[in-house]
Amino acid sequence: MESRVSLVKPTVDLKEEYLSFYQEWLDSKEDMIPWVIKRDPSNFEEMVQFLRNNEQGQNLPEGWVPDSTFWLINQDKRILGVVNIRHRLNENLLNRGGHIGYGIRPSERMKGYATKLLSLALEKSKELGINKALVVCDEENTGSFKTIVNNGGIPDSDFVEEDGNVIKRFWIEK
Template structure:
């Protein structure tokens, strides 16, 4: 797991990101975190959207500022992405948390998620957030393990209207 870095989205990694995005699309899985669902066809526009979100520019009503990073290997392969919300709304407190993250399908079960979350916690602390909420669906055993490995202490679950159970974890940094 050496030589992994969190980098801000950049045009320099366009080809690597398109590969990452295409693999997710072809997997037919839910794309996590939500920011990777943004169509990269206008790549420069996508990067501008992410920068604006971080700076709080043109945020839709009810949204909070957020920072997006890509988990990049030494060879510039993008293996994951993380989105860090700078504060919590009621909805994020219940079922979104401060941090959403995902690993591309071909790179799972190799420890990348644990490292991604650890690096994201450093970025979160840099934002002045010392108590971080991270959530996952109750049936997502891998994510639950990742959160616990990074110090997650389980709090009360949240049950969505459709009956889906969200496990909520707090991590003190």
Template sequence: MAVFLTRPTMELETEYLSFYQEWKASGEAMIPWVIAKDPSDFPVMLQSLLDSEKGENLPEGWVPDSTYWLVNEDKKVLGVVNIRHRLTERLLNEGGHIGYGIRPSERRKGYATKLLELSLEKTKEIGITRVLVVCDATNTGSAKTIMNNGGVADRDYIEEDGNVIRRFWMES
């Protein structure tokens, strides 16, 4: 599987916009949250991602995070990962270090497992050795992806609306 992670870049604007439009058209929740950022002013969006990685211009209570795009040899954007550099209490319960998503037309092809594997290499580079990854209890595909990468189940977290968040720890 010839895929790799790359930092968001102007050179991939057309491919990223295709990814974004496909996801929007699906009507699904934008996961990870960072893909919900409006890309209509692409340079501004890229700068906000760079600022977030540096910990600059963050909303109150937010932590620095790094975003990478999963691309193939044709430079098609297949997925996105967002890595939080540290955990707040909220992230410890329901967000984790890593949030990721694969574009709807590219699911069930093994890309999520590869994306998470490559993401663990990035967490190690950042200095995070014990990594928390979470998913909704109803998302069996994501739970399998996490376990395929060595995720060890921890206690679940129940949100105020009753949604159950499965929590997994992994080593990077």
């Protein structure tokens, strides 16, 4: 793993790199996690503004909470992953979303980036006043389970969705 990685706020300066990241997710046909990468980037400036508005709590849809999005980049400014940090929890997020959602681009997995991304996200969470963060993953997502435990995740009760999917819930204090 390249050790020099950092979190940056979304910026139009990284448009081509982000479009490459987005296309790789589309090509993989995997579910896009965190939810913010599902947003169509064809009007890139509008997408970046949407993310900035969310951080400021502006124009949020009903029932949404403010959130901050960061891109994990290496020294070559390649986007390796994305993290979304909810500033507070509502009932839905308490059960199935948590404070922090993250994803690593398919070609960059199994290199330790998720553990680093979550560690950096926990630092950002603390800056946002979140001293105890809820992080969740689907029961069958072994990689995410290990990432959360490697960052000090303490198991809480599971949440079982209507379709039987089991969501593992963990609290991390930093």
